[in-house]
Amino acid sequence: MAGHSQFKNIMHRKGAQDARRAKQFAKVIREITVAVRSGLPDPTSNPRLRAAIIAAREVNMPKDTVERAIRKASGAAGGDDYVEMRYEGYGPAGVAVIVEALTDNRNRTASDVRAAFSKHGGSLGETNSVSFMFTRVGLIAYPLDRASEEDMLDAAIEAGADNVETTAERHEITCEPDAFFAVRDALDSRFGEPDSARLDWRPGTVVTLDEDKARSVLKLLDVLDENDDVQNVYANFDLPDDVAEKLSA
Template sequence: MAGHSQFKNIMHRKGAQDAKRAKQFAKVIREITVSVRSGPPDPASNPRLRAAISAAREVNMPKDTVDRAIKKASGAAGGDDYVEVRYEGYGPAGVAIIVEALTDNRNRTASDVRAAFSKHGGSMGETNSVSFMFQRLGVVSYPADVASEDDMLEAAIEAGADNVVSDEERHEVTCPMEAFFAVRDALEARFGEPQSARIEWRPETTTPLDEEKARAVLKLIDVLDESDDVQNVYANFDLPEDVAQALAA
């Protein structure tokens, strides 16, 4: 497992859970807000809102909290207005990093992200300065016990997916970004609600890190991820098993 997802697993084991949960909720509520503003407040006819509600379930957000967020975002008065922005740059050891944010103040967010890069051994670049090293993919995950490898592969290919990777814990289906909602809906109709479903940046090549460099990169990603405005951070590093174990210890 490479990049940000592996980092998240490490942080999950060591984080302050209550604070992390509150921050996760805040990020999901921002996504719900933008989803409602960009389409109808009915998830049945708003694919992005359905994805946001799926993300809310993934972090165990109560249904009444989700409903309140939808209601607030659909109100005439509105509440906060967020815009989507993306920042790119390089971290320690030349690791490429993409930062996605939802913000009501572009100047504040850009300043915070630039400061994080500068203080932690990185440098913020121009838009598209590193994104060419990544693919934009739809990723749908199911627990391993919902279907056999063959059944999941057959269903995914029929739905328009490119690939399925299965192991003892889960099936991970990847598809072109443009096919994401169709693939997710087809799989949901057959296997039920997925464990997670989102559009991600996936690196085409990765940079292996030793423990010292890994600590520096993870510190930068941690600082970026702590920003209230930042929704997702992706990076093209890879942690060898021994390094991952040393960091988790």
Template sequence: MAGHSQFKNIMHRKGAQDAKKAKVFTKLIRELTTAARAGQPDPAANPRLRAAIQAARAANMPKDTVERAVKRGAGGDGADNYEEVRYEGYGPGGVAVIVEALTDNRNRTAGEVRAAFSKNGGTLGETNSVAFMFDRVGEIVFPAAAASGEAMFEAALEAGADDCQSDDNHVITCNQDDFAQVREVLEKQFGDPESAKLVWRPKTGTPIEGEKAETLFKMIEVLEDSDDVQQVYANFEISEDELSKLAS
């Protein structure tokens, strides 16, 4: 099994999602505020804001909390001006890691990210030091109930997507230049997706197991525990047996 979703699987098995609900809301509020500030406050005319609102709904964020965040970003209230920053480096076992953050204090965030890497056997590098090992792609996720796997696959390809993987949900991937078009076509056919965003997808995986795997997941957890960090991507590959050990 490869990719960051396996880390999410482990955290879900440990029940960490509910324990971190407040931090999830904090990250979503930052994205809502930034999206509203960067474009129009109308989600129909602002795809990034629409995606942020969809993510907030999926996390069961109260409607009034969403509206306040959008209002702050649009200039209705005083709001922090968050800056988008990307960090790259290597974790234990030579796993390539990309960290995306929204911060109002670059020095604080850089210090937290650097500490997470160095204290867990990783090395923080320069921008673009590992990005070449990933593809920047659009990812659209629909619930399994939206359509059958075959129907979603056919619709995704017709819309211009590159692939559709169906299991607990439907995960559609496409070229980043086609992202807006693919999302718009599929939304008209299947309604609002669970999420729609640009992500970093590993081109190749780095096998990892044992103590190095445990340390890597600890590092990722520390990074995601930061209010400033929005997403963490890593190119690790791990077996089902190893995954079960870590989740137990």
């Protein structure tokens, strides 16, 4: 649907499918590591770990790979320690960009992100320089066949969600970040595990791009997303249908 892509993490990658999958797996494993070390290795008592496991299933990570990552993260041997970082700036055409990272070297990651912005027509700003243009929400998604629009709406309201949007592809439930885990667990108990469950940045306003500007913006987002330390990239742009078709051709 036109105008919907700006609500999703940018996953526009090039190259071999195996390379993409390896990079996706590495990023999910990093999130599993942080989740385990910030709580417990048991997903039933660690909400962040449950969310990481859902993310692993989204990218079709094998169950044994997930379990191995949990065991490694919970081991006494230590290993890499990651800190969460957020970078904000403007890309080409004034598009606002938020970059979320998990890094074991802040200086390296900051330098890499700054270089990506500078090289591709953008500029890195200070923290909160663009996040005020977005709203932080919890986002839970279910396939259409899991429930009717009315049943999903009723259950979401009862669980404490703020809104349900039913598209041609799925039900999308949004809620306040503080209510995210409670809403997700309530819906899980009624409809089963969601297809996706994560915290998301949603833009309040969007920049509509023509083909040339879209290519420039997507190039920056590609470079950012290819960085091993970068977990998620959000941007407040919209692609008209004809531009999206040309870029996907």
